[in-house]
Amino acid sequence: MSWLLTEDHLDDLARGAAVLGTGGGGDPYVGRLLVRQAIREFGPVTVLDPSEVDDGALVVPTAQMGAPTVVHEKIPSGAEPVTALRALEDHLGARADATMPIECGGINSMIPLVVAARTGLPVVDADGMGRAFPELQMETFGVYGITGSPMAVAGERGESAVIDTGADNRRMEWLARGVTIRLGGVAHIAEYSMSGADVKRTAIPRTLSLAHTVGSAIREAREHHTDPVAQLADRLGDTLYGHLRVLFRGKISDVERRTEAGFARGRASAVSFDGEHRLDVEFQNEHLVALVDGEVRCVVPDLVCVLDSELAEPITTESLRYGQRVTAIGISTPAIMRTPEALAVFGPAAFGLPYDFRPVESTPQVLHPDGDRTPR
Amino acid sequence: MSWLLTEDHLDDLARGAAVLGTGGGGDPYVGRLLVRQAIREFGPVTVLDPSEVDDGALVVPTAQMGAPTVVHEKIPSGAEPVTALRALEDHLGARADATMPIECGGINSMIPLVVAARTGLPVVDADGMGRAFPELQMETFGVYGITGSPMAVAGERGESAVIDTGADNRRMEWLARGVTIRLGGVAHIAEYSMSGADVKRTAIPRTLSLAHTVGSAIREAREHHTDPVAQLADRLGDTLYGHLRVLFRGKISDVERRTEAGFARGRASAVSFDGEHRLDVEFQNEHLVALVDGEVRCVVPDLVCVLDSELAEPITTESLRYGQRVTAIGISTPAIMRTPEALAVFGPAAFGLPYDFRPVESTPQVLHPDGDRTPR
Numbered sequence A, B: 001m002s003w004l005l006t007e008d009h010l011d012d013l014a015r016g017a018a019v020l021g022t023g024g025g026g027d028p029y030v031g032r033l034l035v036r037q038a039i040r041e042f043g044p045v046t047v048l049d050p051s052e053v054d055d056g057a058l059v060v061p062t063a064q065m066g067a068p069t070v071v072h073e074k075i076p077s078g079a080e081p082v083t084a085l086r087a088l089e090d091h092l093g094a095r096a097d098a099t100m101p102i103e104c105g106g107i108n109s110m111i112p113l114v115v116a117a118r119t120g121l122p123v124v125d126a127d128g129m130g131r132a133f134p135e136l137q138m139e140t141f142g143v144y145g146i147t148g149s150p151m152a153v154a155g156e157r158g159e160s161a162v163i164d165t166g167a168d169n170r171r172m173e174w175l176a177r178g179v180t181i182r183l184g185g186v187a188h189i190a191e192y193s194m195s196g197a198d199v200k201r202t203a204i205p206r207t208l209s210l211a212h213t214v215g216s217a218i219r220e221a222r223e224h225h226t227d228p229v230a231q232l233a234d235r236l237g238d239t240l241y242g243h244l245r246v247l248f249r250g251k252i253s254d255v256e257r258r259t260e261a262g263f264a265r266g267r268a269s270a271v272s273f274d275g276e277h278r279l280d281v282e283f284q285n286e287h288l289v290a291l292v293d294g295e296v297r298c299v300v301p302d303l304v305c306v307l308d309s310e311l312a313e314p315i316t317t318e319s320l321r322y323g324q325r326v327t328a329i330g331i332s333t334p335a336i337m338r339t340p341e342a343l344a345v346f347g348p349a350a351f352g353l354p355y356d357f358r359p360v361e362s363t364p365q366v367l368h369p370d371g372d373r374t375p376r
Helices: A005-020 A027-042 A080-092 A111-119 A167-184 A196-200 A207-223 A228-236 A340-346 B007-020 B028-041 B079-091 B111-119 B167-180 B195-203 B205-222 B228-235 B340-346
Strands: A003-005 A045-048 A057-067 A096-101 A149-153 A160-164 A186-190 A244-260 A263-271 A278-284 A286-292 A294-298 A303-308 A325-332 B004-005 B045-048 B059-068 B099-100 B151-156 B159-166 B184-189 B244-260 B263-271 B279-285 B286-292 B295-299 B303-308 B324-332
Touching: A005 A207, A005 A303, A005 B184, A005 B303, A027 A111, A027 B167, A045 B004, A057 A080, A057 A111, A057 A167, A057 A196, A080 A149, A080 A186, A096 A111, A096 B004, A149 A167, A149 A263, A149 B295, A160 A167, A167 A186, A167 B167, A228 A325, A244 A294, A294 A303, A294 B195, A303 B099, B007 B028, B007 B205, B007 B279, B028 B263, B045 B111, B059 B167, B059 B195, B079 B111, B079 B159, B079 B184, B099 B111, B151 B167, B159 B167, B167 B184, B167 B263, B167 B295, B195 B205, B195 B303, B205 B228, B228 B244, B228 B324, B244 B279, B244 B286, B244 B295, B295 B303
Parallel strands: A057 A096, B059 B099
Antiparallel strands: A003 A045, A057 A186, A149 A160, A149 A186, A160 B159, A244 A263, A244 A325, A263 A278, A278 A286, A286 A294, A303 A325, B004 B045, B059 B184, B151 B159, B151 B184, B244 B263, B244 B324, B263 B279, B279 B286, B286 B295, B303 B324
16 A cells, blocks of 8 residues: 655664665665755655556656765755756656665665656655665666666756667676766666566565564663664564574674775675674675675675664674774565575675575574674 | 869868867777768758758757767767667757757767768858867857757766756766766767857857868878978968967877776877977867967967878867878868957866967967978
């Protein structure tokens, strides 16, 4: 059923989206403020269940693109993604019937809501990554045959570029990234325009609702002084993201981060409180892999989420700091993201990682003497 | 009057265009081969005098964009500029009635001829630089109010980007350069689409004919064993480019060249044969300024051309080599290129040069003891 998204949903939604963003997808504080302003100015947003979208409807996903390290300092006005949408509509010679997120994340779950508030379009409760990924070809839309092209990239001065690379979504990413770098490291996009029938076939369904579920589970646990990670594991059990593993608890000991070729790349390390164990997380905008004592415990496309140990607040890659006390969790992904064709596009090898994919729920549970435990 | 351009024109045209290209605008050998192939395959090209273009006609200039250092190694098939033209036409929802060069140069006087041969469109005998300049905002079209946007950039795999920066032609250049870099350092473009009336108002007229005149003057002098520079000066006297000055004769002693941010930048030096005098030329794709013994003798927008001393063959910046015996000449530009609004866009200050513009014909004639002379 469709539902009306109001200001009251935003705290939970942004927090949950940032958890699903696996360290990327943008800062939830900025994302929340953007939607709040848009809803106050233009009114609430209708969220459509994917089953409600007409097969013949034109759905145009919208998003922000760029290095989180830059996004952090370059806040959009909210008009930019609408510029991208309009540029693509003009190019297509057709008007969108709805917009949709391309990924989950503190900002990228929110941008389509801003577009929806400003344009009066509904938002489809689904996306093309089921988490956040750093590159535009890494979408289930593309994995299952939708071309990203033509796509529009828009800047803050109303400028736009409509890029058409035919069926080559990787080439599209390459050119769009070049434009984004020239636009200052962050831009807004409209891409993978598709029919309602294609949404049903290729999108990860109900990820906005999922983000809200994740965010509210954490909030409720805080209110009831129970363990938010346990609460979250319990809630996820009923969703397509059924398995949660606690990977590590400890203190951030090192962060290496650089903005390179339009991405934030680097790694973070943590040591357990007893000093006996070590966590290493590698990221390209998003967390790609978590190793504990040198062994892979969770790897793309499964979700590696780094949470603040006390409140379970998600920490994005650009906010990781020495000394933070963190809990790293792994969350399993839906089957549609684990097929051979999906793994070819956003599995470990697609990032140059020398590991095979292994579902997080099948990795061994490791209980460390300093109080690690598995909630399920 | 319109005329039919055939293979027989190409040697003179390419040579003359390379002289007017002031070190840039692409390699004339490659340009000549491209047009020869296109004419052999598709037939000769109709060249329209600007006075013959209907005021209401749609004229879409086409060109190659990139660093000459890369162009030199990455030869186009000829299809790329047509891809750019078609992408822009599709975006505009209109078909071009003619194409036109954006600048003079060994390749960029030729690309519109390739487009014309392949599409059957006529080419307008005019351009937007009256020489070659490195950046897309440096066109008389823009100086006199035409917007470059929307423009199309195309790559060798059929991919394209349609860039729209409204009235900001400098921003257009910035984004198009970013796309060009991502396309490997060279791309093909269609931009500054305009009416026939605007062609008459803003273009430098008859520069294809001029290139042919320049090239044939040099050839004829060679055939008659007379001084090609003197012959060239004589022929230019009857054109909008009325003044030619010999700036220097000597031997290239140093070349510093780097490919940087999508441009070939650097400087070349020469010493006179008696070792007493020194020439310094700075370039950004094209020659920007010639200093003799530290004094400005010719500066943008006037033309600094470096010719092989024996045959007066133009030498492009990417072909400058230690030991070449060269004659550097300066050529005056038409009045339309020397107005305050034109100098603001492509005068010395636009390139960060700390010199005022001074017409080449008003600089002092310097006769060096080793046989320099002024042919007029």
